[in-house]
Amino acid sequence: MTTLDERATTWLTVCRLDDLARERGAAALVPDEIAGAPVLTQVALFRLLDDTVLAVQHHDPFSDAHVMARGIVGTRRVDGQDVPTVASPMHKQVFDLRTGACLDPAGKQPVVGCAPDLRTWTVQVADGDVRVAVGGGTA
Amino acid sequence: MDPRHLVVVGGGMVAQRLVEALRDRDTTGAWRVTVLAEEPRRPYDRVALTSYFSGRTPEDLALGDPALWDDPLVTLVRGDKAVAIDRAARAVTAQSGRTFGYDHLVLATGSFAWVPPMEGADLDGVFVYRTLDDVAALRGYVTDLAAERSVRGVVLGGGLLGLEAAGALDALGARPTVLQVDTHLMSAQVDLGGGEALRRLVNRLGIGVRTQSMTTRVVPHRRGGVGRVELADGTRLDADVVVVAAGVRPRDELGRDCGLPIGPRGGVVVDDTCLTDDPHVSAVGEVACIRGACIGLVAPGYTMAEVTVDRLLGGGAVYPGADTATKLKLAGVDVASFGDAFARTPGALEVVWADPVGGVYKKLVMSDDARTLLGGVLVGDASAYASLRPMVGRELPGDPAAFLLPEGGAGAPDLELPDDASVCSCNNVSAGAIRHAVAEDGCHDLGAVKACTRAGTSCGSCLPLVKKLMATELGKLGVTVSSALCEHFTLSRAQLYDAVRVAGLRTFTEVVERFGTHGRGCDICRPAVASILATTAPAHVLDGERATLQDTNDHVMANLQKDGSYSVVPRMAGGEVTPEGLIAVGEVARDFGLYTKITGGQRVDMFGARIDQLPLIWRRLVDAGFESGHAYGKSLRTVKSCVGSTWCRFGVQDSVALAVMLELRYRGLRSPHKIKLGVSGCARECAEARGKDVGVIATDKGWNVYVGGNGGFTPRHARLLAEDLDTEALVRTIDRFLLYYVRTADRLQRTAPWIEEVEGGLDGVRAVVLEDALGICADLDEQMARHVEDYEDEWRATLDDPEKLKRFASFVNAPDVPDPSLAYVPERGQVRPASADERAVLVAGTTLEVRS
Numbered sequence: 001m002t003t004l005d006e007r008a009t010t011w012l013t014v015c016r017l018d019d020l021a022r023e024r025g026a027a028a029l030v031p032d033e034i035a036g037a038p039v040l041t042q043v044a045l046f047r048l049l050d051d052t053v054l055a056v057q058h059h060d061p062f063s064d065a066h067v068m069a070r071g072i073v074g075t076r077r078v079d080g081q082d083v084p085t086v087a088s089p090m091h092k093q094v095f096d097l098r099t100g101a102c103l104d105p106a107g108k109q110p111v112v113g114c115a116p117d118l119r120t121w122t123v124q125v126a127d128g129d130v131r132v133a134v135g136g137g138t139a
Numbered sequence: 140m141d142p143r144h145l146v147v148v149g150g151g152m153v154a155q156r157l158v159e160a161l162r163d164r165d166t167t168g169a170w171r172v173t174v175l176a177e178e179p180r181r182p183y184d185r186v187a188l189t190s191y192f193s194g195r196t197p198e199d200l201a202l203g204d205p206a207l208w209d210d211p212l213v214t215l216v217r218g219d220k221a222v223a224i225d226r227a228a229r230a231v232t233a234q235s236g237r238t239f240g241y242d243h244l245v246l247a248t249g250s251f252a253w254v255p256p257m258e259g260a261d262l263d264g265v266f267v268y269r270t271l272d273d274v275a276a277l278r279g280y281v282t283d284l285a286a287e288r289s290v291r292g293v294v295l296g297g298g299l300l301g302l303e304a305a306g307a308l309d310a311l312g313a314r315p316t317v318l319q320v321d322t323h324l325m326s327a328q329v330d331l332g333g334g335e336a337l338r339r340l341v342n343r344l345g346i347g348v349r350t351q352s353m354t355t356r357v358v359p360h361r362r363g364g365v366g367r368v369e370l371a372d373g374t375r376l377d378a379d380v381v382v383v384a385a386g387v388r389p390r391d392e393l394g395r396d397c398g399l400p401i402g403p404r405g406g407v408v409v410d411d412t413c414l415t416d417d418p419h420v421s422a423v424g425e426v427a428c429i430r431g432a433c434i435g436l437v438a439p440g441y442t443m444a445e446v447t448v449d450r451l452l453g454g455g456a457v458y459p460g461a462d463t464a465t466k467l468k469l470a471g472v473d474v475a476s477f478g479d480a481f482a483r484t485p486g487a488l489e490v491v492w493a494d495p496v497g498g499v500y501k502k503l504v505m506s507d508d509a510r511t512l513l514g515g516v517l518v519g520d521a522s523a524y525a526s527l528r529p530m531v532g533r534e535l536p537g538d539p540a541a542f543l544l545p546e547g548g549a550g551a552p553d554l555e556l557p558d559d560a561s562v563c564s565c566n567n568v569s570a571g572a573i574r575h576a577v578a579e580d581g582c583h584d585l586g587a588v589k590a591c592t593r594a595g596t597s598c599g600s601c602l603p604l605v606k607k608l609m610a611t612e613l614g615k616l617g618v619t620v621s622s623a624l625c626e627h628f629t630l631s632r633a634q635l636y637d638a639v640r641v642a643g644l645r646t647f648t649e650v651v652e653r654f655g656t657h658g659r660g661c662d663i664c665r666p667a668v669a670s671i672l673a674t675t676a677p678a679h680v681l682d683g684e685r686a687t688l689q690d691t692n693d694h695v696m697a698n699l700q701k702d703g704s705y706s707v708v709p710r711m712a713g714g715e716v717t718p719e720g721l722i723a724v725g726e727v728a729r730d731f732g733l734y735t736k737i738t739g740g741q742r743v744d745m746f747g748a749r750i751d752q753l754p755l756i757w758r759r760l761v762d763a764g765f766e767s768g769h770a771y772g773k774s775l776r777t778v779k780s781c782v783g784s785t786w787c788r789f790g791v792q793d794s795v796a797l798a799v800m801l802e803l804r805y806r807g808l809r810s811p812h813k814i815k816l817g818v819s820g821c822a823r824e825c826a827e828a829r830g831k832d833v834g835v836i837a838t839d840k841g842w843n844v845y846v847g848g849n850g851g852f853t854p855r856h857a858r859l860l861a862e863d864l865d866t867e868a869l870v871r872t873i874d875r876f877l878l879y880y881v882r883t884a885d886r887l888q889r890t891a892p893w894i895e896e897v898e899g900g901l902d903g904v905r906a907v908v909l910e911d912a913l914g915i916c917a918d919l920d921e922q923m924a925r926h927v928e929d930y931e932d933e934w935r936a937t938l939d940d941p942e943k944l945k946r947f948a949s950f951v952n953a954p955d956v957p958d959p960s961l962a963y964v965p966e967r968g969q970v971r972p973a974s975a976d977e978r979a980v981l982v983a984g985t986t987l988e989v990r991s
Contacts, residue, residue, distance in 0.1 A: 029956065042960070070695070074662060
């Protein structure tokens with residue numbers, strides 16, 4: 001049996017950088033595996049003001065709907081540093097876009113079976129293409 | 140042991156306070172209490188009776204927590220009057236014949252409105268001003284008469300109550316004249332100088348005043364009812380309605396009949412423990428003659444209630460004397476008097492500041508060394524009342540004149556109130572009690588402080604002071620009462636609005652760089668800035684950077700639902716729709732498989748649209764002549780209407796036409812919170828317009844406009860802003876009201892709490908929008924004209940812009956693949972989102988060709 005770490009990372013080109021608006025999200029479908037079976041997973045891509053692109057799961061663990069890419073992008077000061085964030089459009093939980101960590105559960109619990117933190121993907125921007133690391137596990 | 144039985148005769152404010160205090164402090168249940176109330180309702184706020192004319196309902200005037208009357212130890216007998224007391228048998232007999240035995244009896248029968256002996260006092264159209272039934276009857280009479288002719292009112296009595304009655308008549312459209320026997324208005328509280336200033340202010344409201352005028356008789360009209368009033372000097376005044384507010388007399392007949400000692404000018408004599416000469420009978424409030432006099436104010440009555448309860452529970456409380464400070468509750472007229480207002484203390488000095496042009500007269504009465512405040516009179520500007528009144532008997536810091544100068548002058552030093560200074564005289568709350576509530580009981584907002592201390596819960600005149608004390612105390616605790624929008628802006632929404640408007644900024648980046656503290660904003664400040672820019676620098680919601688500020692509803696211009704799909708609510712202005720329109724909407728819903736429902740706001744809502752379907756749906760709606768409609772975001776939602784005079788056999792105006800016009804006028808207007816309007820075609824109010832931020836109700840003469848209503852978590856009835864406006868004046872008034880709100884409200888603050896917080900409350904709003912008190916009306920008018928002119932169909936504009944349409948792709952790498960997580964199951968002939976269990980079965984995998 002192979003572990004995630006041993007598998008090679010595949011870079012999937014999902015769009016052009018120009019397809020993404022700054023400080024706004026967009027959803028994309030990427031190949032994934034659940035229990036060894038191939039599936040498509042919805043990811044939320046966010047292009048920041050400095051053209052960095054970050055990716056977290058599109059599924060909102062607090063509402064069970066696929067909506068994270070429609071949240072408001074911003075920053076929150078954590079330990080003296082401005083951290084890029086997205087707020088769920090459903091019930092306003094705030095997440096760190098770099099780590100997926102839930103910074104503010106807004107008084108709610110995630111749905112049964114879900115962690116409050118978001119899964120993340122590694123993204124690279126090369127030659128104007130936005131590429132997401134797939135198959136290599138989480139970033 | 141069985142509880143002893145306390146019987147309270149009278150169901151007014153003081154009785155309410157007595158029962159509250161007893162249930163609060165009698166923790167062992169030593170007493171059960173029965174209250175015999177003559178009126179058919181729970182005790183209500185008689186002091187606020189006049190607000191009944193500005194739109195408050197009897198329910199609004201109810202006092203305290205209704206749960207008090209559900210207490211098993213409390214019985215409220217309503218609509219039954221005590222008629223006899225048998226002190227030997229310790230029993231009270233009521234009109235119904237029921238008898239109530241007591242261990243202790245409290246007389247709290249209050250007073251009645253005194254009608255001077257004169258011919259014609261019993262004519263139809265002569266009213267007193269004492270109970271809710273009195274004012275309701277007065278209102279009914281004037282309203283009926285007003286339907287036939289213009290109404291002239293005469294008020295007998297120029298005291299507090301007389302002026303309030305005149306204000307009420309004025310509010311009803313009956314041109315009132317006040318007849319005062321004395322040399323000047325409010326002669327019991329205010330000196331001659333103050334009375335003169337008051338007369339000028341009252342005249343400005345359109346209320347006539349005649350002093351030194353004794354009424355000799357009321358003469359009937361030949362058609363019946365009141366015709367005119369004749370004065371001792373021979374003057375005759377035409378009058379259609381007469382309100383007698385000549386004073387009150389204690390209702391002491393029960394005490395007299397059972398042989399209790401009565402004071403020289405009436406009232407049941409009590410000692411400083413509020414006990415009569417029968418150790419089983421007390422008297423409290425206006426019926427009690429204490430220290431030789433009856434006092435017609437509620438605060439001393441509350442004190443007597445507290446003393447009585449303390450004594451019943453074995454305490455040693457004694458009556459400390461009365462605070463006779465008063466404040467007039469009349470729209471547009473600020474009057475207050477407190478302490479030794481007439482400088483009767485030997486050697487007292489009077490410091491007076493008067494501005495006859497501005498209608499201001501202020502006087503402080505100081506001790507002979509000009510240091511200790513003894514009392515004062517404030518007319519035209521009573522803003523200093525709340526902070527000065529508690530200082531009576533104490534040294535003022537600095538020159539007394541500094542406290543009289545208008546704001547913006549030298550400025551008075553801050554008053555650090557001693558802990559024992561009374562802040563709320565209605566409820567006898569000290570500055571110390573408020574500080575304690577904040578520091579020890581963790582009350583960190585005004586609501587908590589009010590609930591904990593009761594300060595400001597009766598007449599409310601002390602609220603500014605309570606707020607200030609709370610803020611100071613919070614400051615000491617290191618808690619900053621921040622009005623900052625969020626971590627990115629130290630300004631409040633209202634401050635930021637002005638800053639952005641004045642600086643002429645057009646983008647979020649400009650705003651955050653100029654006024655922000657750090658970072659790139661968040662889900663709180665970004666939509667707030669979007670909303671501010673929407674009225675200060677109008678542009679399409681999805682233009683450039685502005686798109687990044689929008690909440691998802693504004694960003695995709697539809698309403699996000701629980702499963703991540705959206706609903707679409709085509710605009711049907713005023714609720715009017717053609718059969719063809721209905722068919723088109725129905726076809727769209729059918730073709731896209733949408734669940735349809737009539738909304739709470741008279742619209743057809745279509746649910747279950749995927750983000751990628753939205754432009755397709757809008758295209759169909761646009762082709763059928765519809766706008767998609769704002770049913771989301773902080774903006775104008777709907778203008779609800781009844782069918783109006785074109786069809787309705789009762790309607791007096793065309794409410795549909797007005798509603799359509801208003802909805803089209805204000806559509807797209809972004810504001811601190813959602814705004815809803817309603818228009819009713821007659822007083823039957825079928826549109827429930829008074830449950831809206833702006834409610835318009837047709838009258839025979841035009842439109843009445845009400846503001847500050849809402850449904851939701853804390854429902855409020857809108858209150859009357861202006862009456863009998865023609866359509867042009869109405870629209871101008873609503874324009875200004877809405878934009879004044881848009882400019883100055885806090886984020887997510889609806890109109891009702893905004894009106895409570897905004898400078899001057901409802902009167903302040905009225906002054907700004909009707910009298911242009913801030914001089915901003917021209918600016919507001921211009922801003923609204925620009926809004927109306929610049930409005931474009933936001934959905935049509937989006938359809939016409941390929942760049943904007945890109946935001947509606949389901950997936951950036953698979954724009955045509957529908958969101959595979961969405962699943963629906965049938966219910967009652969339509970669809971609904973599948974539950975988690977159902978979805979596990981329904982949602983199949985999707986295939987996607989990927990580029991790598």
